[in-house]
Amino acid sequence: MKFAEIITIGDELLIGQVVDTNSAWMGQKLNEIGIKVKQISSVSDDKQHIVTALKEAASRADVILMTGGLGPTKDDITKKTLAEFFDSTMVLSEDSLAIIQEIFRSRGREMTELNRQQAMVPDKCNVLLNKNGTAPGMLFEHDGKIYISMPGVPE
Numbered sequence: 001m002k003f004a005e006i007i008t009i010g011d012e013l014l015i016g017q018v019v020d021t022n023s024a025w026m027g028q029k030l031n032e033i034g035i036k037v038k039q040i041s042s043v044s045d046d047k048q049h050i051v052t053a054l055k056e057a058a059s060r061a062d063v064i065l066m067t068g069g070l071g072p073t074k075d076d077i078t079k080k081t082l083a084e085f086f087d088s089t090m091v092l093s094e095d096s097l098a099i100i101q102e103i104f105r106s107r108g109r110e111m112t113e114l115n116r117q118q119a120m121v122p123d124k125c126n127v128l129l130n131k132n133g134t135a136p137g138m139l140f141e142h143d144g145k146i147y148i149s150m151p152g153v154p155e
Contacts, residue, residue, distance in 0.1 A: 002035045005061035007053045008042040009069035009078050010152055022067045022152065035063065045075040051085055058145050068152030070135035072114045079121070079138070082149055086140050088122030095129055096121065096136040103134060125149075 012018040023040045043049040057064045069078030097119035104111040118134040128137030135151040
């Protein structure tokens, strides 16, 4: 049997500003395919808290799912933290950029450099394209574990 752990990232979760519905949905879907969730935890938008959560999760689980912290604001540091954690450099995902450009074009809005930065991803990840928003997901394989980072927005 495979084991999973879910890590939600964001100060807004910890102060009750946002309710975590993602973990319940993921737990249900994992259970349906025979993957047992060992733990669900929430951490702040803090590099050390994220790294500690990743290390602890890897000691218990085969699959580590993360949601949140991928937005364009300064407090969203998950992507850069993952790049450092996996000893990666940031590169432009042309496919993600095309999706982001189309989202802005279809809404008649101007895309800023901050929005363009959403298409920057660690070079050691497999990009999970997101047609519902500007933050792509990322999949890493490291030391026999699978790490998947997804936007916090439920879609």
